[in-house]
Amino acid sequence: MSSHDINNLQHSFRRAVNLSGSPGAVSTSPTQSFMDTLPRRMSASNKAKALKPFSTGDMKILLLENVNATAVDIFREQGYQVEFLKSSLPEEELIEKIKDVHAVGIRSKTRLTANILKHAKNLVCIGCFCIGTNQVDLTYATNAGIAVFNSPFSNSRSVAELIIGEIITLARQVGDRSIELHTGTWNKVSNKCWEVRGKTLGIIGYGHIGSQLSVLAEAMGLHVLYYDTVTIMGLGTARQVPTLDELLNNSDFITCHVPATPETKNMLSAPQFAAMKEGAYVLNASRGTVVDIPALIQAFKAGKIAGAALDVYPSEPGKNGAGVFNNDLNPWASELTSLPNIILTPHIGGSTEEAQSAIGVEVATSLTKYINEGTSVGSVNFPEVSLRSLDYDEENTVRVLYIHHNVPGVLKTVNNVLSNHNIEKQFSDSKDGVAYLMADICDVNQSDIKDVYDQLNQTDAKISIRLLY
Numbered sequence: 001m002s003s004h005d006i007n008n009l010q011h012s013f014r015r016a017v018n019l020s021g022s023p024g025a026v027s028t029s030p031t032q033s034f035m036d037t038l039p040r041r042m043s044a045s046n047k048a049k050a051l052k053p054f055s056t057g058d059m060k061i062l063l064l065e066n067v068n069a070t071a072v073d074i075f076r077e078q079g080y081q082v083e084f085l086k087s088s089l090p091e092e093e094l095i096e097k098i099k100d101v102h103a104v105g106i107r108s109k110t111r112l113t114a115n116i117l118k119h120a121k122n123l124v125c126i127g128c129f130c131i132g133t134n135q136v137d138l139t140y141a142t143n144a145g146i147a148v149f150n151s152p153f154s155n156s157r158s159v160a161e162l163i164i165g166e167i168i169t170l171a172r173q174v175g176d177r178s179i180e181l182h183t184g185t186w187n188k189v190s191n192k193c194w195e196v197r198g199k200t201l202g203i204i205g206y207g208h209i210g211s212q213l214s215v216l217a218e219a220m221g222l223h224v225l226y227y228d229t230v231t232i233m234g235l236g237t238a239r240q241v242p243t244l245d246e247l248l249n250n251s252d253f254i255t256c257h258v259p260a261t262p263e264t265k266n267m268l269s270a271p272q273f274a275a276m277k278e279g280a281y282v283l284n285a286s287r288g289t290v291v292d293i294p295a296l297i298q299a300f301k302a303g304k305i306a307g308a309a310l311d312v313y314p315s316e317p318g319k320n321g322a323g324v325f326n327n328d329l330n331p332w333a334s335e336l337t338s339l340p341n342i343i344l345t346p347h348i349g350g351s352t353e354e355a356q357s358a359i360g361v362e363v364a365t366s367l368t369k370y371i372n373e374g375t376s377v378g379s380v381n382f383p384e385v386s387l388r389s390l391d392y393d394e395e396n397t398v399r400v401l402y403i404h405h406n407v408p409g410v411l412k413t414v415n416n417v418l419s420n421h422n423i424e425k426q427f428s429d430s431k432d433g434v435a436y437l438m439a440d441i442c443d444v445n446q447s448d449i450k451d452v453y454d455q456l457n458q459t460d461a462k463i464s465i466r467l468l469y
């Protein structure tokens, strides 16, 4: 596209209508930061139109918990205004910061509860820069028209490798030997130190991480059993067992890779420790709610289990620092840290350069496509909806993004509004009572846009409306 065309395009954007109403709606002219990126966008491709909602200010992105720099770069290239923090925030501070942002990026510590989300008046999407999404009130987010994205498996390999390392470290008491030698103690022993070859690993949760771990474990000569609520084909010679008890009764190493749900809360507690083999080892790099740690401490002190590796805890510090893992956070902390052959790590299962970089790119790309084009593919809570990009020669085409309660008659009402223009393409899907309609309508001039928005805004079933052009 020539520089003349680019100037025309920038000029037409500047004439964009200033719309009031729902913060997620299209409004006023593009921001300078977006306009500055236009020449590069145009040169990139004169076919796919770079759609973007226009707000009275920059698209505001809040990134917490030291989200990887790859994400920051992607957002800034889009011309978004990015606020980056290395830690999570106390609730009051988070409420203050989240109230006018359009997207927020978190990892596993920040809790986006209904009480926090209700203050986020402009929020259109949330990025969990990790696998777990239990830290977000997904029901509230869905009903508020906020799409949630995560990175379903970019750190799975990192977790699996950590567990393999910890299995050997526990079996050989390497942690204790290292701590001793750091203090000058030479303790060369083989008592109750084992090879892992020929031993049995019990995997609870055979999803992305569990199955990755299964392959690595079998390569190390371990026999693999797994328990899952879903029937899943085992990899290699791994064998699914029908009950958790059968796994506990027969495993030398037991590792948890399930999500935090009501069903997995305290999944390993006193009865489960009692069902384990004498001298079993327990590993948990899933969520801190899955293993009852006081019960684990008792089982260890009773000699029932020979060691444990924990990467996650019911309460975790909001940021790095000395002395922050203490009895104020978890009442049993000092008792746990006093025990031998217990490996304690600060939720680093996914903390590798490779995983964090991949997660940063994956989630930032998902959020950008949702903000700029409305694409919800990969969302954990929304119906997956997308349409092919608009072309630059579709000048007076507007993309309508209409999120609504899934009740009869809505599509008729909405299409009555849209059919005042030619509907070039449309896609709609629903999930858990919420539906998402995406439509590209043609021959829409600037004065029509506000009219389309206002009519849609008057429909009873609406949850959220955005118009992109």
Ligand SMILES: NC(=O)c1ccc[n+]([C@@H]2O[C@H](COP(=O)([O-])OP(=O)(O)OC[C@H]3O[C@@H](n4cnc5c(N)ncnc54)[C@H](O)[C@@H]3O)[C@@H](O)[C@H]2O)c1
Residues within 6 Å of the ligand: 131, 132, 133, 152, 153, 155, 156, 159, 204, 205, 206, 207, 208, 209, 210, 227, 228, 229, 230, 257, 258, 259, 260, 261, 263, 264, 285, 286, 287, 311, 312, 347, 348, 349, 350, 351
């Ligand atoms: N420590 C870390 O840094 C780290 C990193 C990544 C993921 N995680 C945690 O690990 C969890 C698992 O990750 P994933 O990517 O393997 O998830 P996944 O969804 O791919 O696999 C989870 C598996 O658990 C099974 N499951 C669910 N409830 C169960 C139950 N009650 N009993 C038995 N099986 C059950 C599911 O059917 C599924 O197969 C995540 O939810 C996350 O919380 C932690």
Ligand SMILES: O=C(O)CC[C@@H](O)C(=O)O
Residues within 6 Å of the ligand: 107, 108, 109, 129, 130, 131, 132, 133, 155, 286, 347, 350, 351
């Ligand atoms: O890196 C994190 O903060 C979370 C990692 C992990 O718990 C996940 O859910 O992916």
